[in-house]
Amino acid sequence: MSDYQDIVFSYESGIGHIQLNRPGKLNAITSRMTDELAAAIGFLSRQTGLRGVTVTGSGRGFCVGQDLAEESMANPDLTTFLERHYSPVIQGLQALPAPVVAFVNGVAAGAGVSLALACDITFAVRSASFIQAFSKVGLVPDGGGTYFWPRLVGMQRSMGAALFGERVSAEQAAQWGLIWKCIEDDELDATLKRISGILMSGPTRALAGTKQALYASSHNGLREQLHAEAAIQGQLGRSEDYAVGRAAFLKKQPPVFTGK
Ligand code: LHQ
Numbered sequence: 001m002s003d004y005q006d007i008v009f010s011y012e013s014g015i016g017h018i019q020l021n022r023p024g025k026l027n028a029i030t031s032r033m034t035d036e037l038a039a040a041i042g043f044l045s046r047q048t049g050l051r052g053v054t055v056t057g058s059g060r061g062f063c064v065g066q067d068l069a070e071e072s073m074a075n076p077d078l079t080t081f082l083e084r085h086y087s088p089v090i091q092g093l094q095a096l097p098a099p100v101v102a103f104v105n106g107v108a109a110g111a112g113v114s115l116a117l118a119c120d121i122t123f124a125v126r127s128a129s130f131i132q133a134f135s136k137v138g139l140v141p142d143g144g145g146t147y148f149w150p151r152l153v154g155m156q157r158s159m160g161a162a163l164f165g166e167r168v169s170a171e172q173a174a175q176w177g178l179i180w181k182c183i184e185d186d187e188l189d190a191t192l193k194r195i196s197g198i199l200m201s202g203p204t205r206a207l208a209g210t211k212q213a214l215y216a217s218s219h220n221g222l223r224e225q226l227h228a229e230a231a232i233q234g235q236l237g238r239s240e241d242y243a244v245g246r247a248a249f250l251k252k253q254p255p256v257f258t259g260k
Contacts, residue, residue, distance in 0.1 A: 006033035008058070009040045014051035014204075014259065015196050016044045023059025028067035029111060034085040041092035051259050052199025052207075053096060054192055055119050056103040062128060065110025068137065082142055086111065090118045090144045094215065097208040099199060103192050104170070104179070109133040114143030117152065120211055122179040123195075124170035125188050130178065132162040151218060153178050203241040204259035209233075 008019040018040055020027035044050055057063055066073065072081060093100050102119035109131040116122050116130075124130075132149075134141050141149070141162050149158035153176045161168055174182040183191050199207070209232040216228045236242050240260040248255035 004036045004040070006030055007036045007040065009036070009043075011044065011047065013200050014047075014049045015200055016040065016047075016050065016053040017196075018053065018055045020055075020057045020063050022067075023057075023061070025067065026061030026064040026107060026109075027057045027059070027112070028064050028069075029115075030067050030070055031072060031085055034089055037089045038092060041089065041096065044096055044098075045092070049259070050096070050098045051202065051204045052098050052196065053093075053100040053119075054103060054196060055093075055100060055115070056188075056192065057105050059106070061106040061112075062102075062104040062108040062124075063112030063115055064107065065112045065114075065133065065143075078139075086143045090114065093118045094120075097211075098204060099207050099211060101195055101199075103188060104128045104130075105188055107131065110137075111143040111145070114141065114145045114148065117148035117178070118144055123181050123183055123188075123191055124173060124179050125185040126170055126182055127185050128170040130161075130168040130170075130173050131165060133165050135163060136165050149178070152176075201257060202259070203239075203245060203255075203257045205239050205241060206236055209236055 006020070006022055008021045010017045018037065020033065022028060022030070022033070044053060075081070099121065100119040102116040102122040104116050104122060104124035105128065106125070107129050108116050110133045113130050113132060132141055132145065134145070140146065145162070146158075149161065157176055160166070168176075168178070170179070170182040173179045213225075213229055213232055217225050220228060241257045244257060245255045
């Protein structure tokens, strides 16, 4: 879709592809980029046939966070800035009713790490790394950085990474559970295609329900969570994909899901 400049965005066969597109600046985030991300996410949220989303970077980096050279960064009112530019993107990604998969193709720093973690699941190439660079510029982790990290890797690792701003390798990130998998650099394109294919032919409503239930668990007790699972399963019990999946299992055949 041609109107975008700081991202490349396409939507095909139910899959949205977002590529951050400022390779010369390691995809540092501009206000135009957050506006374009919000527009792309808004577009995806209106597609009834949405089945998945991929997010990656162009060039040698994934995203190094806020563009510190942007003029707006001289304005100390970062509260308004974050709420206007970042919160809609982070919440928008989490709210999309289909899995959002990050493919971290190189270094991620600052809010670029938060952007990757706002996706539902993250792959990173072996040469990629994650830097909680905020303390180096006198700021706290933002874009959900203090929300995602402790939930994924616990308090000590979150503290260490944020207080000292040390580089965390992709392999270490996978060992910690910050990301799903560390893959070889030359496997990135094939993995992105393979995962897109899986999402394109997946039981979309069940995957959306899985995302919804897992996120609800971060604020629910067991009783509420059992209710949440039962409510979602109640809707899926009436879905076409469940009928297809059950029939295929009984016939010992692979299911052909339609996402309905
Ligand atoms: C950059 C940046 C960058 C601009 C590299 N900005 N140009 C705060 C405020 C409000 C709202 C939202 O959120 C935030 C939180 C944040 O995200 S604050 C920013 C946090 N990020 C950083 O502090 C990362 C700063 N970057 C670096 O430390 C290095 O670039 C790393 C270690 C990531 C990569 O180092 P190298 O591989 O050596 O690359 P490089 O430093 O040479 O960068 C390549 C170019 O990208 C270079 O431009 P140039 O024109 O000189 O080639 C950098 O200036 C530019 N760049 N990060 N955040």
